Amino acid sequence: MTSIKEQEIIQEQFKARMNEDELLNCMRCGFCLPSCPTYIESGYKESHSPRGRIALMKAVVDGLIEPDKDFERSLELCLGCRACEPVCPSGVKYGHLLEEARDIINQNKKFSLPTKLIRKTVFQGLFPHPNRVRNLTGLIGFYQRSGIQSIARKIGFFGLLPEHLATMEKVLPKVPTMKEMKNRPEYLPAIGTPRHLVAFFSGCLMDTMFLQTNNATMKLLQLAGCEIVIPQNQTCCGALHGHSGEKEGSKDLAKRNIKAFEDLHVDFIITNAGGCGAFLIDYDHLLRDDPEWNDRAKEFASKIQDVSEILVAVDFHKKVRLELPSQIITYQDSCHLRNVMKTASAPRALLQSIKGVEYTEMKEADRCCGSAGIYNIIESEMSMKMLDYKMVQAKNTHAATIVTANPGCLLQMKAGIEKEGLSAIMRGVHIVDLLIEAVVPE
Secondary structure, three states: OOOHHHHHHHHHHHHHHOOHHHHHHOOOOOOOHHHOHHHHHOOOOHHHOHHHHHHHHHHHHOOOOOOOHHHHHHHHOOOOOOOHHHHOOOOOOHHHHHHHHHHHHHHOOOOOHHHHHHHHHHHHHHOOOHHHHHHHHHHHHHHHHOOHHHHHHHOOHHHHOOHHHHHHHHHOOOOOOHHHHHOOOOEEOOOOOOOEEEEEOOOOOOOOOOHHHHHHHHHHHHHOOEEEEOOOOOOOOOHHHHHOOOHHHHHHHHHHHHHHHOOOOOOEEEEOOHHHHHHHOOHHHHOOOOOOOHHHHHHHHHOEEEHHHHHHHOOHHHHOOEEEEEEEEEEOOOHHHHHOOOOOHHHHHHHHOOEEEEEOOOOOOOOOOOOOOOHHHHOHHHHHHHHHHHHHHHHHOOOOEEEEOOHHHHHHHHHHHHHOOOOOOOEEEEHHHHHHHHEOOO
């Protein structure tokens, strides 16, 4: 909870930093309401809708209300899925307003000592340092391979944890060895006639915990005729920082990534994680007030493309034979891939091209699954409500495979499958892993 003095400082910062024109762009029309998961799951509470949150931000700017615990709670409960943006007739950039508001609050309030230490460790000590992320992931791999995991499960250790955390532990992927994580390529040639020179944004968790998915992505790009360069000095995209009120940290990471990619002269910078891609494509907004970096950020952002988009653009699904055993598959949209990167049709076109499968569209596939970065950990109650609803829709498709395009979504859907006791008949898989599985060698 913030003190009176902290509230006064936050209020002054809101007046100085919030984009009042953007706040005024909201016409209170309510088009955003049906698209907002927290508005629906909270029992249609106005303060938990995009329109309501913007009204609260404007009221703080105007001095009509104080940025108290209820105001802060309203912003905390937002997923940041940005589903409100595509349906807004005024084009309000709600996500930008939310991130600015969260940064103002988190940079001007006093956290408890444990919380302060955790935030400093995560945002300053871990994610800006790829080697440390690799080492931490390596410890998880040791835990999985050494027998400690089996012992912990046998003695019922995870019964002491909240249910959602115990479930998440069950669905973590098998972590690669340290040797595999360190032995990463810097260049891969195209298979066949080269069509594009691309750079691959490998990410932090994607290139450690989800290493198999990164390898599958690069293989697909090679098959699609792409020469690939993988800068070794790239780093975390900064999304976790940006969404958690650590804006300066995200700016530093953005600058490091722009420097890593800008002299490569590639056609595209390819991502395979919707959350990362959406933050990368927003670097021009993040650095809009920095004259040294803004043009460089615009150039960088203009090249960001999801792997599904480039595969469709080069007709990969028409030139490479894709086939799987007979099954029903469905697709769960990554919120940021759909709402920020505007990619929705390309993944579906790829899935529908696989012979032997029946594609069934999930009802409200574009509604957030409740993952939202670390939201499913810190706001587990609301997250599980969304997951329960999502699993009802998934089961109605009778699909054997739920396909996603983001690691957080993948873990959330796997958790839903585990929670519903469906592991024997249903699986969750990243789209590139399914596509590489479907490739029929010539």
